[in-house]
Amino acid sequence: MDIRGFIETSFLDWDGKIASVIFVPGCNFRCPFCNNAVLVLKAESLPSIDPALIDDFILKRKDFIDGVVITGGEPTLQADLPAFIRHLKSLGFLVKLDTNGSNPAMLKDLLDEKLLDYVAMDLKAPLNEKYLAATGASLDPGTIRQSVDLLMGSGIDYEFRTTVCPAFLKSEEVLDIAREIPGAKKFVLQQFVPKDTLDPGLLKVRPYSKDDFVKMAAACRDFVKDTIIRGG
Numbered sequence: 709m710d711i712r713g714f715i716e717t718s719f720l721d722w723d724g725k726i727a728s729v730i731f732v733p734g735c736n737f738r739c740p741f742c743n744n745a746v747l748v749l750k751a752e753s754l755p756s757i758d759p760a761l762i763d764d765f766i767l768k769r770k771d772f773i774d775g776v777v778i779t780g781g782e783p784t785l786q787a788d789l790p791a792f793i794r795h796l797k798s799l800g801f802l803v804k805l806d807t808n809g810s811n812p813a814m815l816k817d818l819l820d821e822k823l824l825d826y827v828a829m830d831l832k833a834p835l836n837e838k839y840l841a842a843t844g845a846s847l848d849p850g851t852i853r854q855s856v857d858l859l860m861g862s863g864i865d866y867e868f869r870t871t872v873c874p875a876f877l878k879s880e881e882v883l884d885i886a887r888e889i890p891g892a893k894k895f896v897l898q899q900f901v902p903k904d905t906l907d908p909g910l911l912k913v914r915p916y917s918k919d920d921f922v923k924m925a926a927a928c929r930d931f932v933k934d935t936i937i938r939g940g
């Protein structure tokens with residue numbers, strides 16, 4: 709497993725849990741508002757981290773750390789992700805996966821094998837031609853739909869999350885996303901951060917105000933009761 713980043717202890721990456729966070733390089737999307745540009749575009753410039761060192765760290769703190777968050781980049785691009793998660797579970801840790809939802813086949817295998825305790829899946833835009841502009845990838849939105857349906861039928865805890873960048877999403881479109889996932893367990897509206905963005909042109913974009921965010925979240929609750937704001 710190629711690992712290019714590690715946060716020893718985080719209280720922010722898994723609501724209600726104390727977690728270590730593993731960053732996996734590379735991504736098949738090019739979201740202009742991505743804040744992980746180095747991990748996506750120049751991962752080879754980051755030092756590779758030996759998984760054995762991570763094992764050592766988390767095992768020594770097993771009483772304190774609830775679980776491990778695997779994020780990126782896009783972790784499901786790594787063919788050995790299932791084996792890596794199997795290993796973490798064998799050590800007795802909960803596992804949260806962050807994914808862009810572009811690999812429903814691997815997601816299904818991971819869910820079928822009960823290897824995941826929580827999934828945070830990005831929804832970049834309504835599932836139509838807008839997805840192309842928001843991800844810079846020529847992906848059939850039907851693929852994302854498959855991952856949405858897998859999660860909603862999985863029985864595990866999960867969240868869908870949307871980074872609300874004013875350059876790509878109007879408030880009505882945020883509502884359209886909520887409309888696509890009626891009855892989902894959780895929908896998170898994340899504030900856009902104009903810092904280290906993959907497209908430097910977005911550094912000048914002003915995020916939506918707290919007021920706008922609160923109104924968007926309230927409207928989304930008609931479709932997903934547990935809609936929350938993160939960073940807004």
Ligand code: SF4
Nearest residue numbers: 735737739742781808
């Ligand atoms: S924000 Fe987009 S480009 Fe960045 S890691 Fe996530 S899916 Fe990939």
